[in-house]
Amino acid sequence: MIKLHDLQFKPMIPASKIEEAVKAVASKINRDYAGCTTPPIILVVLNGSFIFASDLTRELDFACEVSFIKLSSYSGTQSTGGVKSIIGLNSSLEGRDVIVIEDIVDTGVTLSHLDAQLKELSAASVRYCTLFFKPESYKQNIEIDYIAMSIGNEFIVGYGLDYNQLGRSLKDIYVVCNE
Ligand code: 5GP
Ligand code: MG
Numbered sequence: 001m002i003k004l005h006d007l008q009f010k011p012m013i014p015a016s017k018i019e020e021a022v023k024a025v026a027s028k029i030n031r032d033y034a035g036c037t038t039p040p041i042i043l044v045v046l047n048g049s050f051i052f053a054s055d056l057t058r059e060l061d062f063a064c065e066v067s068f069i070k071l072s073s074y075s076g077t078q079s080t081g082g083v084k085s086i087i088g089l090n091s092s093l094e095g096r097d098v099i100v101i102e103d104i105v106d107t108g109v110t111l112s113h114l115d116a117q118l119k120e121l122s123a124a125s126v127r128y129c130t131l132f133f134k135p136e137s138y139k140q141n142i143e144i145d146y147i148a149m150s151i152g153n154e155f156i157v158g159y160g161l162d163y164n165q166l167g168r169s170l171k172d173i174y175v176v177c178n179e
Pocket of ligand 2: 045046048049102103104
């Protein structure tokens with residue numbers, strides 16, 4: 001058991017299982033992009049996916065570019081509060097094949113904001129890859145092309161994922177204890 005801020009967490013997925021899942025998802029991506037003529041752009045959504053992205057990209061066997069973005073909430077008085085905009089994108093996606101790397105897709109609200117904005121940038125194709133997916137809470141129609149692992153509706157930390165900034169550096173995945 002470990003304690004982060006006010007919560008207790010217990011081990012859930014060991015590093016060895018994560019490694020297997022990352023390699024399995026990488027081989028699917030490798031199959032799909034084998035022989036691609038223009039290198040795809042891997043778009044890493046920070047912060048949570050930094051470890052996943054670094055392990056995943058090193059398993060890819062085709063030439064690719066790697067770019068990093070963040071999603072930031074609009075400040076101000078818009079009634080659309082909570083809409084997240086892309087920040088930090090410094091390469092053009094026009095005409096490019098894009099593979100978005102996410103740490104975890106829960107309700108999919110974040111993914112839908114991202115998808116709406118990427119649609120404006122005239123990429124040739126956009127595919128989504130996530131380390132974790134919560135099928136019971138996903139409420140969008142956007143297809144997630146590559147899912148490394150599906151989990152239940154539980155809060156996890158480790159391997160890049162945080163609880164209020166703590167827990168990102170843990171090698172294994174931990175799940176919050178409810179009692
Ligand atoms: P969504 O918009 O899909 O509901 O949520 C996506 C974001 O919520 C993720 O990028 C992540 O920041 C956060 N999130 C959702 N579930 C978890 C979880 O189990 N653990 C952690 N650490 N973050 C989560
Ligand atoms: Mg995320």
